[in-house]
Amino acid sequence: MREISLRTRALGGLALAVTSALVLASCASGSTDGGSSDSAYKAADCAADSTSDNTFKVGTLLPITGNLAFLGPPEIAGVGLAVADINAAGGVNGTDACLYSTDSGDSSDMSVSTASAEDLIKQKVSVVLGAASSSVSLNVVDSFTEAGIVEISADTSAALSGYSPFYFRTAPPDTVQGSALGQLITGDGNSKIAFLVFNDSYGTGLRDSTEASIVEAGGSVVYGAKGAGQEFPPAQTTFSSEVTAALATQPDALVVIAFDETKAIIPELVAQGWDMANTYFTDGNTGSFEKDFEAGTLEGAQGTIPGAAPSDELKALLGKYWSDVQGEELTDFSYAAEFYDATVLAALAATKGGATTPAAIQENLAAVSGANGGEKCTTYADCVALIKDGKDIQYQGPSSVGPFNAKNDPSSAFIGIYKYNDVNVPVWASAVEGKS
Template identity: 60%
Template sequence: MMRSTHALRAAALAGAAALALAACASSSGTADDETTDSAAESSPLIVGTLLPQTGSLAFLGPPEIAGVDLAIEEINAAGGVLGADVTAEHTDSSDADHAEVATQSATELISKDVSVVIGAASSSVTLNVIDDITGANIVQISPANTATKLSGYSPFYFRTAPPDTVQGAALGNLITGDGHANVGFLVFNDDYGTSLRDVAQGTIEEAGATVTYGAKGAGQEFDPAASSFSTDITALVATKPDAVAVIAFEQTKQIIPELVAAGIPSSAIYLVDGNTADYSADFEAGTLEGAQGTIPGAFPSDEFQERLKGVDPSLTDFAYGPESYDATILAALAAVKGGATDGTTIQANMAAVSGADGGEECSTFADCVALLEDGSDITYKGQAGIGPFNADNDPSSAFIGVYKFGADNKNVWVKAVEGSVG
């Protein structure tokens, strides 16, 4: 199993140090006195989650929620944040087709005075609520958003998953590295889908290959709410691709059997994080054998999987569990460093605790707090293997996992590639 390795450092967010000092200011004394005074005045940290419990991405919810709950459990076991236990408020994000669910959940979280919101999983869902959340000076940290338009969207928005500039390049290189020269895309008309397609297409074309269907500007994206894909598949097959990348969510369960029936070999099918999942209960044996998929993030170690299962014993999929765990730990460390639990203080210290200012490496909340209390700068080295936040609040580097499907239609981790965020 792959474990986290060193990642590249990036420049700190402009003005972060000044904001941190302002957040910690008090009427008297030294920095230590200021931190003590702020801690005494702080309310307990409340972490809200906006993660999929229903809808087409509901399969991502359990590992993400478990990651948050595990982090809070370990934070509280280490003494909590500024002497008080952290609590969680869990809400449903659903998906982009049920936008009213996330809107209602965001309103609920804001009313409960959360300082941090972990989520959403879908970039489209985030774009629907980000202005409300960050506009209330609440830090929003997504463990799974990849749309490039979210880079630098707000000083209060961070993510522990890399943007599509990393996954898209990895997908394109995987396809062309396997020798494919004519690639078709079946992609839904969604910010997540088109963003990922655009980057993958650029990588494919730079390698000298051709996109035969579903290219940027061709107008061949399908409606996310579509109930039939036969027309799209017929049009794609007519362009004679030797590989097909399917960028979709729940629609994949309907698309894959039709693609295979239309003569596309399963070994020529490529999936992404939104649909690389266990299909053993959905397809006939062998339907996806040899297909490959990409999922951002370091593959969780056996030890970390067991810790997650200690929170949710039913877990079988761990996608974005590490990223959710790290998002929660980073927010808690930012509060400790700033000496207060409000969103403005946490925002001002997120980059610093991620290692953007350099500092001694630490991998647990307890160890990192001990260093902060000694006055040291820190670089939190978490479970996801990401680099420090860059000026756009994106990870400066990250891993992309490559998975392969067996005859049982289950995806198995094969390898990981590390990329830098441009």
């Protein structure tokens, strides 16, 4: 069993060592003006004849539809911003990077991700970034492995640790988040815990890790425990019986591990008189509910999201990218940093390997993350300069994850702890660093 070490660390003033030159909307894709405030980002769409043999061709498998669609904008923005920065710094091995996007859907309809994976393989991409769901990645990872294409995700299921030499991730496994969440819950003085969890590899895996941490701290799980058979199916829409059964055990705290189902669970908890301040969420549902519920509904509730708190600078750059390219406001930043770093790491691996092929990326990805040590660098341009000087590097991006370990997981990562304010928006409070 993985040994996990945790320590609390304030990250409120974390500086982002990322520079971003802007792609001119008035010029061809890939040209820049050196970061003028008057410039605008532009989509870097792939040419019809592009392949991994002649282009750093980034494929995305991220949620455009389904119950994880709220995570799509920040994750897609993270990839797009990275591609813009890569091209502003001269591209990869002398050519501009391009972006080919597909929809991952969610675990309620695997046909979406299956079709997208087939498309990405047919497109001969250099790397696949995604998915946002562990179940979706488990559905497609074998296909990518068979095709010899690297997949880099922000999934968290422990089942994916060391799953394939072609599977990497920039978010920690649920063993790290579960340990942090369990310590948070028991540290708040709760001893009897109920879980409302959906029957999904992400849900049950995170529940198991959190339960283990709770029990280790002397607490107990009174509803929804591992082996109790009290999970609900994904995409369920009514929760009267589950909430009634959970509250009948008189828990001190309640943990909701679900995706969009959460929007139906919350009103039922409120209707049955539960104090929402004693509720805990996870990365799959710790998002803004400002437009969904009456102000104050979730005040005091808490949630965890892997990753350091995104800096104001990163948020501004992501927001500008999304506004320029999509014409919309970006309001959620979950996993944007993780996908930014995944994109940069893949480009650096291609640079080190001297080719934009999946094989070159797979062979060099761990090395540019710092698995073998090396000189630390924080931007794509600076890291490329060191590689060209023949030096080993350790890229350190805004997600603050450590080098890949032997299982292609981050060797260290932060778990952010968020608390809901009086308008149902989660506000970053602190972070716990986990090592695996």
